[in-house]
C-alpha cells in the first residue's frame with residue numbers, strides 16, 4: 001500500500017510561515033511517492049485549502065467535537081471541518097488525552113463523527129513510559145483501539161491508526177523499529193479480528209520520527225507511514241521523511 005506521511009503541526013504556525021513551509025514542500029511534490037498530509041490548527045484550514053489546491057497535498061485538523069452542533073463553546077464540528085474540505089482529523093492524540101482528559105469512549109465518539117462526515121480520523125493510541133515499564137503496552141493500546149472498534153466496527157477499515165508511544169513524543173527518544181513493528185503487528189491482528197479489510201488500514205508510527213530514523217521505521221512490514229510532529233515544521237526534514245517513504 002502507498003505509505004502516508006502526515007505532519008502534525010500541533011499549536012505552531014502563522015499565516016506567513018505556513019505559506020513559506022507549504023510552498024517549500026510543494027516545490028518537491030513531483031517527487032512524492034507517498035501520500036502527504038498536514039494536520040494544522042483550525043484557523044489555518046482555509047489557508048491550507050487555498051495553498052493545496054491542484055496539488056497532491058492533503059490536509060486535516062487536529063481535533064473534532066463529539067457533538068454535531070449546539071451550545072458547545074469553542075468546539076468545532078466534523079461538518080465544519082468538511083466545509084473546509086478536510087481529508088483527515090487527528091483524534092485521541094496523547095496530548096489531548098493527557099491535557100484535556102479525553103477518555104477512550106470520547107475518542108471513539110470523535111472518530112464516529114469524523115467518519116459520518118466523510119473525514120478520515122487518524123486515531124492515536126500509545127502507552128506512557130510508566131505503562132511500558134510495567135509491561136502494559138499491549139493491554140493499553142488494545143484497550144484504546146477496542147473502544148474505537150466497539151463504536152465504529154462496521155467501518156473500522158476507514159480509519160488511519162497511529163501508534164504513538166507517549167514516551168517518544170517530542171523527546172528525541174524514538175521507538176526502535178522492532179519495538180514499533182511489534183506493537184503495529186498487535187494492532188493489525190486486532191483490526192483483522194474486527195474487519196475483513198484490515199490489510200488496507202494504514203497503521204502509521206509517530207514519536208520523534210526524523211530524517212535519520214524514518215527509513216528504518218518505514219521498512220517494517222506493518223509500518224505504513226508516519227505521523228510527524230517537530231520534523232514536519234521544517235521543510236527539509238519533512239521532505240527527507242517523505243523521500244524515505246516509497
Ligand code: 13P
Pocket residue numbers: 008093164168169170171172206207208209227228229230231
Ligand atoms: P514529535 O514528532 O515531535 O515527537 O511528535 C509526534 C507527534 O505527536 C505527532 O502527532
